[in-house]
Amino acid sequence: MSQDPVFVRKAFSSIAGRYVLTNHVLSLGVDILWRRRVASMVKGFGAGRILDIACGSGDLAAEIIKKIPQAEVIAADFCAPMLEQARRRGLPMLLVADGMQLPFEESSFDALTVGYGLRNMASWDGALRELSRVLKPGGYLLVLDFSLPQGILRAPYRFYLHRILPMLGGWLTGNREAYDYLSDSIERFPSGEEMCSLMKANGFAEAESIPLWGGISSIYVGRKEG
Ligand SMILES: C[S@@+](CC[C@H](N)C(=O)[O-])C[C@H]1O[C@@H](n2cnc3c(N)ncnc32)[C@H](O)[C@@H]1O
Numbered sequence: 001m002s003q004d005p006v007f008v009r010k011a012f013s014s015i016a017g018r019y020v021l022t023n024h025v026l027s028l029g030v031d032i033l034w035r036r037r038v039a040s041m042v043k044g045f046g047a048g049r050i051l052d053i054a055c056g057s058g059d060l061a062a063e064i065i066k067k068i069p070q071a072e073v074i075a076a077d078f079c080a081p082m083l084e085q086a087r088r089r090g091l092p093m094l095l096v097a098d099g100m101q102l103p104f105e106e107s108s109f110d111a112l113t114v115g116y117g118l119r120n121m122a123s124w125d126g127a128l129r130e131l132s133r134v135l136k137p138g139g140y141l142l143v144l145d146f147s148l149p150q151g152i153l154r155a156p157y158r159f160y161l162h163r164i165l166p167m168l169g170g171w172l173t174g175n176r177e178a179y180d181y182l183s184d185s186i187e188r189f190p191s192g193e194e195m196c197s198l199m200k201a202n203g204f205a206e207a208e209s210i211p212l213w214g215g216i217s218s219i220y221v222g223r224k225e226g
Pocket of ligand 1: 053055059097114120121
């Protein structure tokens, strides 16, 4: 299994209705705090026009709107059933769009966010270049995603990732394959310095990695030159 866009869209379509609840159960609600932290960082950048790409059910975009109500926040995803969940929670500016090919001109946004989305895109390099294209010079990209912890947490976390999470996710959504894919995609996805190098090679002058909870998730901050 890889990030085949047909598989990814189908997987998210099938779990859309239970996505939010399943996330909160699998992370014991901690995912809410991580999205809040990203929203606070976006606020700190003073961004006025923001794109949340791969917004899914809109959890991250909703936190950003809460923190910066005066900002223009566009939330986009290539999976219509996930966007429908975002529409139901009342997000104002929603768009069906592919992160690999965005329908925006160069330098359109002050800040971009991607929560648990970049990992699912067909090419990480291609997606980062496309995100850099639509970002204003000096603008920020924040990527929130799962990562593999180092040290003593690594083995128990991988046990949870490959044995418990697919079972629980499958039970809660009826689609175990989607959660097997999740575990495998987390193993493949670059983390820490590796992700920072990828960002620097694809349109970002600076990149920093912030591990969360011992590194089971990370926030990556990329700044476009300018
Ligand atoms: C795990 S969900 C994350 C949703 C939300 N950002 C959050 O924080 O919960 C991943 C989302 O990425 C979307 N996605 C994957 N590849 C995409 C792409 N190339 N363009 C746009 N959305 C994409 C999926 O449709 C799915 O809704």
